[in-house]
Amino acid sequence: MEGSCAGWRGHIIVCGLDDVGLRTVEQLHLAGVRIVVVEDDADARLVRVVRGWGVPVVVGSPRLVETLGEAGLPGAVAVICVLGDDLHTIEAALLTRENRPDIRIVVQLRNAAVGRALSALSISVLDVAGLSTPSLVEACLRTGTHELDLDGTRFVAAQTVADFTGPLRSRYGALAPLAVTSADGLEIEVCPGRDHVVRPGDVVTLLGTAPELEDAGLNSDTTVAASARPNWLRRKLHVAQTVLTAVDRRLAYALGALFFLLVTAMVVLRLGYREPDGTRMTLLDAGYFAVETIGTVGFGDFYFRDQPSWLRGFAIALMILGVLLATSFYALLTNTLVSIRLQEAMGRRRLTQLTGHVVVAGLGSVGVRVVERLHGAGLDVVVIEHDESCRYADQVRDLGIPVIFADATLPRTLDRVQLAEARAVAVLTSDDLVNLETGLAIRDQLGERASDVPVVLRLFDRTLAATVERNFNLGLARSTAALAAPWFVGAALGLDVIATFYVSSQLMLVGRLTVAPGGGLDGLAMQDLSARTRVVAISRAEGELEHPPRRNTRFSAGDKAYLIGPYEELLQVLRRDDRTQPLGHPLRRRVADPRPHG
Template sequence: MSPVLPRRVQRRHFVVCGDNPLAFRLAEELTKKYGENVTVILRSKRDNHGPDISRLPGVRIVESTRLDEDTFRAAGLPEARALALVQHGDVENIHAALRAQDLHPGLRLVVRMSSMSLGRRMHELFDDCTALSDATIAAPAFVVAALNDPTLSVVRLPGQTLRVAHRDSVPEDQVLCTLTDPTETPSPLLPEGERSTDLVLALATGVPEEAAPAPPKRRAPAKMLWDVLRFRKLWIAAAVGLSLMAVVSTVWSELTGKSWLTSAYEMMMTSAGSGQVDQNLHGPERVVQVVVTLAGLVILVPVATALAVEFVVNTRLAIALNKPRTSHSGHVVVIGLGNVGTRVVRQLHDLGVDVVAVESNEKAVGVPVVRSLGLEVIVGDASRRETLLAAGVDTCRALVTITSDDATNLDAGLLGKELQPDLWVALRLFDGDLAHRVEKHLGITRSRSVSYLAAPAFAAAMIDRKAIQTIPVGRRVLLVAELPLAPGSELVGARLSAAHDSGEVRVIGMRNGGRTGYRPSADHVLGPGDRITVVATRAGLGRLLPRTTGQSPG
């Protein structure tokens, strides 16, 4: 299909490629919040979110099935300020970015990436490119919603979850930097010195993202004995069997005149098939002995064997799948182990929260990741009562449903409220109006849209802001940015402490080829290719950028 040209191309506009929810939210953010002109390249105005995008004021549409040079020219890419590639498919987005770079060298690129390990290497291919994951951006909001803590702030950076906390609640070796003293108004966002009333940015305890999976722990014999005692079917079968045996023993005692204990012993041996033929027995006694023998061979022994086999198989399967047979209470249930759900589970785990995950597809990418953390995964349909009961929804502190299907999320949320009327529920829903009405009329406590949460970060990146995350501190915001040091820049050859700016900039991490290391030494000598992760105010970040690029502030 040849590209359909817009009626007029605006100079210095923005180009967005995609017809998914993120493309719609991003175009809406750029036009309504920033007042920018936007051109959207999509397959058809009639498919997916094409109709919604077409109705946005200030948006022009180019319809094309290919992101080739002709399509980019039709969209006015040579005159564009920035290009956002937000389609699903990392390889397709990289291919389109390479084509765009050939047509417009130096163009500002913002690329949606599912694999952030690949995204962190995008700077090797492009001079000015920001790779973002909508799942990574949105996950902390679901974590905060799940815990229902208005003071909590969570940030996910490469390999580590960070949190905002009071200094006296965090071990000193986990503190990255002081944020502010909330008792002072106004107070600096990055003050010098330390006081017990300070808020701090700290490492969240837990397993880092790149850490090797921990092997499943072997259960103690006492724990295995407890599992046997908790096997409900075994208790029911034992109760029924003993009741029948008591009745039969009483009848046998009346017929033979023997004591009840002796009768019970003989009936138990007879039911096990070891009864002896007694020629002195009369008609009624013989009938009872035959019935008990047959009942033991046909009913009691097979039932006991079946129960034993079921217990052994279920226990071994649970061990093989790293699913300990434990009861949960006060935990968080997360439904859906896609990109967002997996990140939410990991961050809750990093914060020390007990989590049980539910996923309908055992081959989902997040299942082995969550099991490697030693957490339980229930494989089943989240819209079924037995699945939610297996996950302990009736005793959990919160339910978070984050599948990619709104109907499944809503169904599971409402069923969770049936099982526990006061349950705190957080839903993933795309439609903002639906989310508002669900909260208002159906008793669902929080609803979130991944695209709605991620769009502001994508838009800010297109406006050429270097921040990769934000940290809310009261009504103000700190920026988190990862900055590469260009050869010949001011900071190359200087100590890491030279990048600090009192009250404005703090370096919290550094990377050179490998993974990011947090709490780096202030005496480390910076070299070309180093990438420093900083927490900064907008003014501080603006002053730091020229020192990392070698460009003058003007």
């Protein structure tokens, strides 16, 4: 079968079969698109799965023009490069561009500088970490809202709990319903009509502009609530508490002794010292002299030659004791400040006073993006990382965020980061088994608070993620590959993907589609689209944004339609509009997760 690909037309070539590559192939396959996979070092199990779908796999390097030719590059409409090595991805993309200047090329790349250079060559550059971060942060913060920018207009998808029985339109009017999740969380209705009947306890996700949501009594704020933000006073108190907990007890003793000596000297000088005219030293003068003596400054303002012998002896003792105590205090203070700095540099700052923070386990490319976004939202963050040579550790420390190098599954480590006082936990290593083990350890450590603290797990396997949520009560499992794959598919097929986010366990895709002249959507009415797809706005050729469009509104060539729904449905809409796409096989509604287990 692989040998016949050279003569194919209208297909998509996917280079790479790990992580996002497998998910991309799966989604293209479900959408009925013809695909050829190119991989020179793929897992044999994954190759068997893909070939079981009827997708040919060309074994060879995508960095060779012969291999790309065998995959049918001359007749392909797009190439997706999702190789594990950035350098190999760059080579494959540049080689493809040289041989097919007109073809769509989509690449996965983590290096921003190189990505900008490739973008200048009309190559779409996507970063999995950046694409999946918003959904992971939303799961941590439980905001229940998703902000979307549609043609310059701010829309917000907000969740609310129904408190009535009746149709959606009776309470929410013209707001576009995206999903209704039953009170028990077992059933979800995607893109229901406004006549859909809800019951108390159902979770309703609605889309509208901020004013529309506020008119309906819904919160449109997608940022962290002000009460959740640490204010400046709390930050100052936290800094003071951190310093106090790090202070050596001997420093307090030295400071106390200095204060006692100062007070004693002021009293003695006030009562015993006499000016030449017989007047006593004022209290201010006594304090001034005591401080300059202890500080070894000695400006010669006061003379003791004519004072009683006992007072001259006291002055000598004051100088000696003052020097000894001041020197000890300076040494202990320096040691404390250096210790605090070293503890921060090593990620071991004492966190005993920290509350309402987010614990992030795993500081890879995804973890660092999540940490930066949480920090930007004004939240305290603590990072646990197993690898002391982590490349992102210094980047995070520069933000003032402590990094603890330890095993996140150990109770001692979790106690150290004040897990009992945390508001959320994100487990984001690149190993599914480690994430699952860490999540279970965190659940056990949280005890009764397990239901109140969201624990977000990064898992590759979509079926495993759903199973973990149902059976282990671990909170929210998110597949970064599943979140990112629709962006690659959409970019390859000509759909501008704007966002991906979860509604309960359903992954939703937000995309923009330009209606092709003479295509399947040209002249079609809204009501004739799939019931599981919601057209939330249409930008007409004249520049006018129509929101919300009516059911009998018809598409016209050149319109930009903004759609929301499951990615399978949106890809079917895209293929319906594109007359150049081969028909392929029909969309399959339900499939098992393709990743082999074992």
